[in-house]
Amino acid sequence: METLRTERLLLRPWTLDDTDFVFGLYSLWSVQQHIGLHPRVMTDRAEAIAVIKRWQGMEHPIHAIRAVTDADTGEIFGNLLLKSIPASSALTPLEPSGDTEIGWHFHPNAWHQGYATEAAAAVLAEGWKTGLDRVVAVTTPSNRPSQRVCLRIGMTHQGRTDQYYNSVSELFVAFAPEA
Numbered sequence: 001m002e003t004l005r006t007e008r009l010l011l012r013p014w015t016l017d018d019t020d021f022v023f024g025l026y027s028l029w030s031v032q033q034h035i036g037l038h039p040r041v042m043t044d045r046a047e048a049i050a051v052i053k054r055w056q057g058m059e060h061p062i063h064a065i066r067a068v069t070d071a072d073t074g075e076i077f078g079n080l081l082l083k084s085i086p087a088s089s090a091l092t093p094l095e096p097s098g099d100t101e102i103g104w105h106f107h108p109n110a111w112h113q114g115y116a117t118e119a120a121a122a123v124l125a126e127g128w129k130t131g132l133d134r135v136v137a138v139t140t141p142s143n144r145p146s147q148r149v150c151l152r153i154g155m156t157h158q159g160r161t162d163q164y165y166n167s168v169s170e171l172f173v174a175f176a177p178e179a
C-alpha cells in the first residue's frame with residue numbers, strides 16, 4: 001500500500017500500535033451512529049485489534065484502508081477507506097457489488113479542519129492513478145457532514161439508492177478525469 005502525503009497529512013498503513021486510537025474512535029456513538037445497517041459502538045479492545053488485523057491483511061492492488069495522521073507530529077486523526085462495497089442481498093455475508101467505495105471516519109477532535117476532505121481528495125487522486133474509473137460513496141440520508149465531504153471532493157449526488165448494504169443511502173459518484 002502506498003503511503004500518501006498531502007500538505008498537512010500523512011496517510012499510512014494501520015499498525016497494532018494504533019489500537020488505542022482505533023478502539024477510542026469506534027467506541028464513540030458520534031462516530032458510529034451513521035456507520036453500518038445496525039450501528040453499534042465497540043465495547044471490547046479485542047475488536048479494535050481484530051479490525052486492524054483485517055485491514056492489514058487486505059492485499060489489493062488499489063484498495064487500501066489508511067490511518068490519517070498529522071504529517072509533522074504523527075497524531076492520528078481518522079480512517080480513510082477505499083474498498084469494495086457490498087451489494088444489497090438476502091445472502092449473508094453480503095457479496096461484493098463490483099463497485100469501489102470511498103469512506104471516512106474521523107475523531108471528533110479532528111473535525112471541522114478540512115482533514116477528511118484533504119485526505120479523501122488524495123485517496124481519490126491515487127485511485128485514478130492506479131486505474132479506477134469510478135468510485136462511489138454512500139451516506140445515511142441525515143449525514144450532512146459526510147455528504148459535504150463528498151461534494152467538496154467533486155463527487156456528484158445521484159439521489160437515494162437501496163443497491164448497497166441492504167439500506168437506503170444517499171449515493172455520490174466520481175469518475176476518473178479521463179473516463
Ligand SMILES: CC(C)(COP(=O)(O)OP(=O)(O)OC[C@H]1O[C@@H](n2cnc3c(N)ncnc32)[C@H](O)[C@@H]1OP(=O)(O)O)[C@@H](O)C(=O)NCCC(=O)NCCS
Nearest residue numbers: 031034104105106111112113114115116117138139145146
Ligand atoms: C464525516 C466526517 C469525516 C466529516 O468531518 P468534517 O470535519 O465535517 O469534514 P472535513 O474534515 O472535511 O472538514 C470540513 C470543515 O472544516 C472546515 N475547515 C477548517 N479549516 C479548513 C481547511 N484548512 N481546509 C478545508 N476546510 C477547513 C470547513 O469549512 C468545513 O467546515 P464545516 O464543518 O462547517 O462544513 C466526520 O463528521 C465524521 O468522521 N463523522 C463520523 C463518521 C461518519 O459518519 N463517517 C461517514 C460515514 S458515510
